[in-house]
Structures are given as structure tokens and as C-alpha cells.
Amino acid sequence: MESMKNRESKTAGSLIDDPVILRLFERMPHSVQESFTEEQLMHLKVAVGSRGWGEHAVDVRGSFRGWRHRYYYVMLFGRNRRHLTPGQKRIHNLISAAMLTGFVCVGLLIGLLGLYLLKSAAGIDLFPDHSLGIWDWFNSN
Structure with missing residues (x-):
């Protein structure tokens, strides 16, 4: 050798x-x-x-x-180069839909929080004598 x-x-x-x-x-x-x-x-x-x-x-x-x-x-x-079976495609679509739903929900929550903070900063009180406490917490931090 x-x-x-x-x-x-x-x-x-x-x-x-x-x-x-x-x-x-x-x-x-x-x-x-x-x-x-x-x-x-x-x-x-x-x-x-x-x-x-x-x-x-x-x-x-x-x-x-x-x-x-x-x-x-x-x-x-990286780029997916695999050929997926029909079962794998269904699972992929389900996971993609779940992730998209999660991102949309998180985005909506962040957007609503931002709107709530803007409303509170502007002094708008939609429900008199009721507060979620988020504005007070935000001001203290």
C-alpha cells in the first residue's frame, strides 16, 4: 500500500x-x-x-x-430542492398556514398595542373609569 x-x-x-x-x-x-x-x-x-x-x-x-x-x-x-410526496406537501402546507397565522396574530397584537398606546397618549378615554393598566405600566418604564 x-x-x-x-x-x-x-x-x-x-x-x-x-x-x-x-x-x-x-x-x-x-x-x-x-x-x-x-x-x-x-x-x-x-x-x-x-x-x-x-x-x-x-x-x-x-x-x-x-x-x-x-x-x-x-x-x-437554503433553497428546497427536494421533491415532496403528497403527504409531505400536506404537512408543509399545514405548517406554513400555522406559521402565517401565528405571524399575523402577533402582528395584530403588536398593532393593537401600538394603537392603544397612541390612544392613551392622546388622552382619549373610550371607557370612562376603566383602564387595562398598560399605559400606566408603559409610563413607569
């Missing part, structure tokens, strides 16, 4: 400097890294490096230690 030193002495087109191979090598012991031939590295690059789903505008990954186990988190954001 070819050693790592022999591979390094090859041409500049060697796979040893390829970003995909370097990411793989970061996760394995040095003795295992040296055991790969150039042909094996080429096949590894094709198998691992051809992931079209690996490119995202936002790709945040990490892990943390819990009480007994390690946990990981992944946040991906």
Missing part, C-alpha cells in the same frame, strides 16, 4: 489536498489516514463529496454534553 509520504510527493493534482478528503481525515486517526491509496481516496471523494444536499446558505452544526449522553443540533437553511 502507498503511504501518505508517497502520496504527498505526487503531482499537485493529488487528492490529499482536496477539501472533502481533508474533512474526512480530520475525523480519523493518522494511522488510518496513511492506509488509503490514491484510488481509494478517489472513490471516497466520489461517494462522500457528491452530496448535493450538503450545500446550504446557513449550515450550523454542533454538539453538547448532556447528563448521560452527547446531543447534537443542526440548523440548515
Whole structure:
């Protein structure tokens, strides 16, 4: 088998400097890294490096230690290139509708709060001797 030193002495087109191979090598012991031939590295690059789903505008990954186990988190954001099944489309539409409804409700609440504060600042009293206490709280802060 070819050693790592022999591979390094090859041409500049060697796979040893390829970003995909370097990411793989970061996760394995040095003795295992040296055991790969150039042909094996080429096949590894094709198998691992051809992931079209690996490119995202936002790709945040990490892990943390819990009480007994390690946990990981992944946040991906990018253009959806998947072909959804009818069931997945229904779920997507339901979640989208729920999120839109939530945003509209929060927007309405913020808008109503703003109108209430403007009304109170203008001294308009729609219900005499009744207050929600929001204006008093707003003034005290």
C-alpha cells in the first residue's frame, strides 16, 4: 500500500489536498489516514463529496454534553430542492398556514398595542373609569 509520504510527493493534482478528503481525515486517526491509496481516496471523494444536499446558505452544526449522553443540533437553511410526496406537501402546507397565522396574530397584537398606546397618549378615554393598566405600566418604564 502507498503511504501518505508517497502520496504527498505526487503531482499537485493529488487528492490529499482536496477539501472533502481533508474533512474526512480530520475525523480519523493518522494511522488510518496513511492506509488509503490514491484510488481509494478517489472513490471516497466520489461517494462522500457528491452530496448535493450538503450545500446550504446557513449550515450550523454542533454538539453538547448532556447528563448521560452527547446531543447534537443542526440548523440548515437554503433553497428546497427536494421533491415532496403528497403527504409531505400536506404537512408543509399545514405548517406554513400555522406559521402565517401565528405571524399575523402577533402582528395584530403588536398593532393593537401600538394603537392603544397612541390612544392613551392622546388622552382619549373610550371607557370612562376603566383602564387595562398598560399605559400606566408603559409610563413607569
